[in-house]
Amino acid sequence: xxxxxxxxxxxMALVDLAYYGQGKPxxxxxxxxxxxxxxxxxEQLFLKLRQKGFVASTRGHLGGxxxxxxxxxxxxSEILEAIGEPLETTRCDKxxxxxxxxxxxxxxxxxxxxxxxxxxxxxxxxxxxxDVCERRVI
Amino acid sequence: xxxxxxxxxxxMALVDLAYYGQGKPxxxxxxxxxxxxxxxxxEQLFLKLRQKGFVASTRGHLGGxxxxxxxxxxxxSEILEAIGEPLETTRCDKxxxxxxxxxxxxxxxxxxxxxxxxxxxxxxxxxxxxDVCERRVI
DNA sequence: TCATACTTGACTAATTTAGTCGGGAATCCT
DNA sequence: AGGATTCCCGACTAAATTAGTCAAGTATGA
Numbered sequence: 001x002x003x004x005x006x007x008x009x010x011x012m013a014l015v016d017l018a019y020y021g022q023g024k025p026x027x028x029x030x031x032x033x034x035x036x037x038x039x040x041x042x043e044q045l046f047l048k049l050r051q052k053g054f055v056a057s058t059r060g061h062l063g064g065x066x067x068x069x070x071x072x073x074x075x076x077s078e079i080l081e082a083i084g085e086p087l088e089t090t091r092c093d094k095x096x097x098x099x100x101x102x103x104x105x106x107x108x109x110x111x112x113x114x115x116x117x118x119x120x121x122x123x124x125x126x127x128x129x130x131d132v133c134e135r136r137v138i
Numbered sequence: 139x140x141x142x143x144x145x146x147x148x149x150m151a152l153v154d155l156a157y158y159g160q161g162k163p164x165x166x167x168x169x170x171x172x173x174x175x176x177x178x179x180x181e182q183l184f185l186k187l188r189q190k191g192f193v194a195s196t197r198g199h200l201g202g203x204x205x206x207x208x209x210x211x212x213x214x215s216e217i218l219e220a221i222g223e224p225l226e227t228t229r230c231d232k233x234x235x236x237x238x239x240x241x242x243x244x245x246x247x248x249x250x251x252x253x254x255x256x257x258x259x260x261x262x263x264x265x266x267x268x269d270v271c272e273r274r275v276i
Numbered sequence: 277t278c279a280t281a282c283t284t285g286a287c288t289a290a291t292t293t294a295g296t297c298g299g300g301a302a303t304c305c306t
Numbered sequence: 307a308g309g310a311t312t313c314c315c316g317a318c319t320a321a322a323t324t325a326g327t328c329a330a331g332t333a334t335g336a
Binding site: 142143144176178179182196197198199200201 | 292293294295296297301302303304305
């Protein structure tokens with residue numbers, strides 16, 4: 001159970017953007033250098049972040065990215081979901097009714113994994129970009 | 139961030155053992171069939187679980203595995219650690235002093251990931267095998 | 277018009293995962 | 307004693323995932 005670079009880098013970059021960009025567009029190169037992240041990889045991530053409405057882009061000279069929403073309203077859990085970082089603790093098929101329901105002995109552990117997932121989601125939903133910037137993290 | 143089969147299967151098998159084995163040895167085949175797990179894979183996992191003192195084995199006819207400790211005392215977090223399921227949220231090098239310390243802007247997210255890891259560990263340490271068997275999971 | 281910076285899709289090397297396979301060794305039952 | 311059963315253990319591997327790179331294009335400002 002490891003956190004991948006996709007989710008990690010996306011959050012790092014958005015925190016950097018919230019922290020250093022005061023309204024002005026920040027170029028991806030700048031963020032990448034400051035955070036020591038591969039720029040071509042960041043490009044991929046920001047494509048998604050723009051499509052999902054987290055950031056806005058300005059092209060050309062002096063262009064870059066700005067936050068499209070207030071840092072206070074962006075939850076870490078949203079970012080991870082948008083970028084495609086799973087947070088999967090169970091493997092039960094949610095759609096099918098034949099899958100594990102946690103009711104029989106075979107899947108006694110279902111409640112355990114579901115509980116773990118809920119715990120993680122709750123934690124990450126309780127923290128905003130602004131909280132991270134201002135070190136209000138427990 | 140997904141939970142792998144190693145950790146998932148190990149916990150499933152130990153819960154099965156605690157639930158169905160009352161002191162008597164349970165053969166791996168039985169557990170594997172009941173939980174729909176590949177037996178040759180389970181063998182690998184039980185090798186480690188025995189070496190770390192979670193289960194004891196009896197060879198030969200009517201042999202199998204028994205819990206070597208009370209189900210009340212075995213925490214889920216212990217099982218995952220024993221089996222080699224990481225629970226890694228950060229990538230900072232713990233040993234080196236040059237790594238990220240969460241003190242500079244570069245690693246503002248450190249506290250976030252460390253907090254997530256602590257949250258997960260705390261949850262899984264608070265639940266024992268017996269809790270899962272008796273459905274005392276939040 | 278040129279440098280800068282975002283846009284996008286295709287591609288890939290390396291790692292990890294999720295197992296399988298085969299041969300042994302101990303033990304019990306008849 | 308012999309065979310069935312079961313654990314023991316290391317080596318091996320196909321498939322999936324990760325963590326990126328690369329190349330070519332488009333828009334913008336100085």
